[in-house]
Amino acid sequence: MAVAVEIQKTAALTGNEAAAQAxxxxxxxxxxxxxxxxxxxxxxxxxxxxSDGLVKTEFVAVESEHxxxxxxxxxxxxxxxxxxxxxxxxxxxxxxxxxxxxxxxVPIVMPMVNRALSSPINIHxxxxxxMGARDxxxxxxxxxxxxxxxxxxxxxxxxAEHPNVxxxxxxxxxxxxxxxxxxxxxxxxxxxxxxxxxxxxxxYPLLDVEQAKTLGPLTLQDFYFxxxxxxxxxxxxSKEVILAVAEEYAAISGRKYGFFETYKMEDAEYAVIVLGxxxxxxxxxxxxxxxxxxxxxxxxxxxxxxxPGQELSEALSGLKAVGIMDRxxxxxxxxxxxxxxxxxxxxxxxxxxxxxxxxxGLGGRDIDxxxxxxxxxxxxxxxxxxxxxxxxxxxxxxxxx
Amino acid sequence: xxxxxxxxxxxxxxxxxDPDIKxxxxxRDLPIGGVIPQGGTASQFATxxxxxxxxxxxxxxCINCHRCWLYCPDMAWISEDGKIQxxxxxxxxxCGICANVCPTKVHAIEMHPExxxxxxxxxxxx
Ligand code: SF4
Ligand code: SF4
Numbered sequence: 233m234a235v236a237v238e239i240q241k242t243a244a245l246t247g248n249e250a251a252a253q254a255x256x257x258x259x260x261x262x263x264x265x266x267x268x269x270x271x272x273x274x275x276x277x278x279x280x281x282x283s284d285g286l287v288k289t290e291f292v293a294v295e296s297e298h299x300x301x302x303x304x305x306x307x308x309x310x311x312x313x314x315x316x317x318x319x320x321x322x323x324x325x326x327x328x329x330x331x332x333x334x335x336x337x338v339p340i341v342m343p344m345v346n347r348a349l350s351s352p353i354n355i356h357x358x359x360x361x362x363m364g365a366r367d368x369x370x371x372x373x374x375x376x377x378x379x380x381x382x383x384x385x386x387x388x389x390x391x392a393e394h395p396n397v398x399x400x401x402x403x404x405x406x407x408x409x410x411x412x413x414x415x416x417x418x419x420x421x422x423x424x425x426x427x428x429x430x431x432x433x434x435x436y437p438l439l440d441v442e443q444a445k446t447l448g449p450l451t452l453q454d455f456y457f458x459x460x461x462x463x464x465x466x467x468x469x470s471k472e473v474i475l476a477v478a479e480e481y482a483a484i485s486g487r488k489y490g491f492f493e494t495y496k497m498e499d500a501e502y503a504v505i506v507l508g509x510x511x512x513x514x515x516x517x518x519x520x521x522x523x524x525x526x527x528x529x530x531x532x533x534x535x536x537x538x539x540p541g542q543e544l545s546e547a548l549s550g551l552k553a554v555g556i557m558d559r560x561x562x563x564x565x566x567x568x569x570x571x572x573x574x575x576x577x578x579x580x581x582x583x584x585x586x587x588x589x590x591x592x593g594l595g596g597r598d599i600d601x602x603x604x605x606x607x608x609x610x611x612x613x614x615x616x617x618x619x620x621x622x623x624x625x626x627x628x629x630x631x632x633x
Numbered sequence: 634x635x636x637x638x639x640x641x642x643x644x645x646x647x648x649x650x651d652p653d654i655k656x657x658x659x660x661r662d663l664p665i666g667g668v669i670p671q672g673g674t675a676s677q678f679a680t681x682x683x684x685x686x687x688x689x690x691x692x693x694x695c696i697n698c699h700r701c702w703l704y705c706p707d708m709a710w711i712s713e714d715g716k717i718q719x720x721x722x723x724x725x726x727x728c729g730i731c732a733n734v735c736p737t738k739v740h741a742i743e744m745h746p747e748x749x750x751x752x753x754x755x756x757x758x759x
Contacts (some may be wrong), residue, residue, distance in 0.1 A: 337666035398665060436668045444672020451667050458660035459667045466665075 245417045247410035250378040251317070251343040251403075252277035253417075254385040256287055257425035258341070261312035261432070264292035264303035268322035269355045270407040271345040275317055297322040301329035301340075308338035309447050311437025313389075315340065319407060320347035320361045327365070333400040334369025335463065336448055338434070339392035340400040342370075343385060346508065346559075347407040348595040356596020357407040359507060359560040363569045369463060371401035371470060372537040376511045378417045381405040383487055384534075386420070389429045390477045396469040398435070406509040408596065424484055467538045474535060491540035493532045494547060496522060500529025502585075502615040503548070504555045504607055507533050507570060510592075510599050514557075517604045528608050533570065541577030548578065551585040552615035555607045557629070559593045567591070567626040586614050592629040603630050680707050684727030686744045688720050694741035701731035701742060 245253065251274045255263070263282075265275040282291040290312075294300045300316045307314040318326060323344060333340055344362055348354040362372060373388060375381040384403045392401040405411055420428075436445045451459060475490065482488035495515050497503060506514050511532035521528040531547065531554075533540075548554055556575075558568020566572060571589035578584050590607050593599045607629055613619040654663065654670075664670055688701075697717055702710040709725040711718040720731075732742040 335666065436664070436666070436670070443670070446669035446671060446674040447666070449667055449669055449674065450678075454656065455663065455667070458658070458663055459665070461660040462663065462665055465660075 242416050242418055244414050245378055245382075246273070246412050246414050247375075247378040247381050247405045248273035248345070248412065249277060250382040250417045251385060251405070251411075252281070253419060254382045254425075255315060255317075255343070256281045257420070257422050258313070258315070258386065258389055258429060259287045259426070260289050260315045260341075262290045262292065262304070262307035262314040263316060264294050264300045264307065264314070265316045266294050266297050266300045266318070266322060268297070268319045270347055270411045271317050271319040271322065271343070273411070274343055274345070278317075297325040298329060301326040301333065304340050304342075305329055305333050305336060305338055308333075308340050308434065309336060309437070310439045311432075311434045313393075313432035314338070315342060317343040317345070319345040320349055320355075323361045323365060324349060327368075330365055330368040330370060330400075332448070335459070337398040337463070337466070338400060339398050341385065341388045341392055342400065342402045343381070344402040344404045345407045345411045346404050352595075354595040355407070357409050357509075357559070358594045358596065359404075359558070359569075360594075362402060362404050363560040363562075365402070366537060366569060369399065369467075370537060371397075371399055371467075371474075371535075373401065373403045373535055374507045374533060375403065375405040375410065376509055376532060377410055378405070378413070378415050379487070380489075380534075381410065382417055382419065383481065383485065383489065386425055386428065387474075387477050387481050387489070390480075391470065391473055393432060394470075394473045394477075395435070397466055397473050399463075399466050399470065404508070409509045418485070418487075420485060428481070428484055471538050471540070474538075489534060491533075491535045491543055492547070493534060495530040495532065497529035497531065497547065499527055501527040501551065502553045502555075502608075502611045503529040503531055503551055504557060504604070504611060505531040505533065505548075505570065505574065506557045507536065508559065510557060510559070510604070513599060513601060514604050517601050517608060520601070521605070521608060526608075526612065528612070536570075536573075539573050539577070541573070544574060545577045545581045548574075548585055549581045549583045551583075553586040553588070553611045555588050555590055555611035557590045557592055557607065559591075561591050561594070571626070587625070588614060588623075589626045590629040591626065597630055599630060675707075679723050680726040681709075681721075681723045684722070684725060685747050686727045686729060687722070687747055687750060688725060688727075688729070688731050688742045689745050690717070690719055691741045691743075692719075694739055696736070696739050696741070698736060698739075700734040700736070704730050704734045706730065 281287045304314045304316045348358045349360045373384045388401045388403050478489040518530050556571040558570045567589040707724040709721045729744045732744045735742045
């Protein structure tokens with residue numbers, strides 16, 4: 233039995249429950265979804281909100297994720313605030329429609345629970361699913377914990393639907409580690425969320441029969457390029473919107489977000505950069521190192537699309553070395569996706585830190601404090617120039633040799 | 634947040650759509666997402682020139698069940714007062730769906746290669 237939690241401010245929730253509660257408060261017009269581990273619980277819980285009459289959403293139980301995204305695109309284009317949720321293979325099956333959503337500029341908000349991609353089949357966390365979709369034209373926000381998942385989802389509605397943006401957005405959390413881990417989450421009152429997100433206005437709703445439109449038409453050599461140029465510009469414009477929405481959200485929640493979070497970076501000489509739940513463990517390691525007098529720091533990336541290259545480059549400039557941790561490989565022989573983005577962002581920096589890449593945690597392989605500590609110590613050696621030998625720049629952390 | 638001039642322009646396009654999109658319009662001057670601010674634009678696209686086979690319809694055999702009219706992906710079948718009038722070859726792309734859905738016992742549509750109609754066209758054009 234689903235219960236509205238508005239009278240309760242702090243609730244013990246799993247990441248999936250926090251996402252479902254955010255969706256209940258967002259109260260979208262349409263949700264079309266298909267179950268997939270570890271996301272299933274989100275739409276399962278949400279469907280009980282529908283059957284219990286806690287939301288006015290039209291819930292469409294579809295036969296695949298390709299259909300889930302197709303129906304969501306159609307609903308959003310019709311003028312309905314539309315959501316879906318997925319993981320891993322489900323995201324992979326949506327692939328074709330991800331690009332359609334971005335190109336048609338429908339501001340869909342999608343919780344995405346990170347899980348490894350087959351093969352071999354695996355249900356546990358890594359970032360290969362969302363990283364594969366990094367160039368699909370969707371905005372991507374990564375969450376460290378359930379609270380961030382909740383906060384990011386609510387902000388995502390405003391970001392995606394802003395007239396400067398009008399792009400779909402996926403908000404991710406780490407499968408099982410966050411999606412099934414229970415922790416305290418501060419929930420806003422329903423009314424506060426309702427007021428914050430406001431009403432949905434798609435500029436070209438198909439159901440507006442007074443002003444008929446053609447959506448998703450054929451454009452060839454004559455117009456396609458111009459549409460893609462504007463789509464690219466929307467990503468640039470979204471940066472200002474992300475920060476402005478974060479500012480407004482801080483005013484109602486007391487929780488402030490940026491493109492990334494810096495932890496003990498003020499006087500840091502070397503740092504590790506992470507995405508997602510690993511940041512929590514890494515902060516613990518930084519605390520230990522700081523107690524031992526080490527000048528170590530941490531950067532946790534929140535917004536991966538658009539990539540805050542310039543801002544990161546400024547934050548990292550002056551460091552001697554950074555270790556960039558990727559929970560996905562690109563199989564390009566050049567390192568993981570975050571590593572490649574950061575190296576590219578640093579290309580024009582005046583004081584470039586040395587960079588090494590740690591690919592870790594694939595398929596849910598545990599990442600514990602000793603492993604993160606090992607990474608910090610190697611980065612420190614690199615920073616002080618005392619590394620016995622250079623070693624590879626792309627390292628696989630926690631794999632059995 | 635203040636709106637950039639770019640956004641003001643976008644909003645203008647959103648709210649006050651100009652149906653005449655200029656062929657040389659720059660990317661800032663187009664409605665976003667490839668939207669054409671008019672309905673029924675498919676009528677401007679003559680899919681008939683893709684056709685290699687053509688539906689030949691028998692008025693005598695036809696029972697006006699309208700299956701062809703319903704299933705045709707290009708809405709090429711013309712119906713007036715509940716009666717099928719024939720197929721509009723400007724839009725018929727020759728997929729053969731109509732011939733397939735026409736009831737087997739009725740068999741009012743047959744697909745024929747376009748080559749069979751070469752002489753007809755010559756007569757018409759001549
Ligand atoms: S062949 Fe295809 S396109 Fe042509 S009339 Fe029949 S169904 Fe329509
Ligand atoms: S499907 Fe065949 S019988 Fe039915 S209306 Fe069309 S041509 Fe006539």
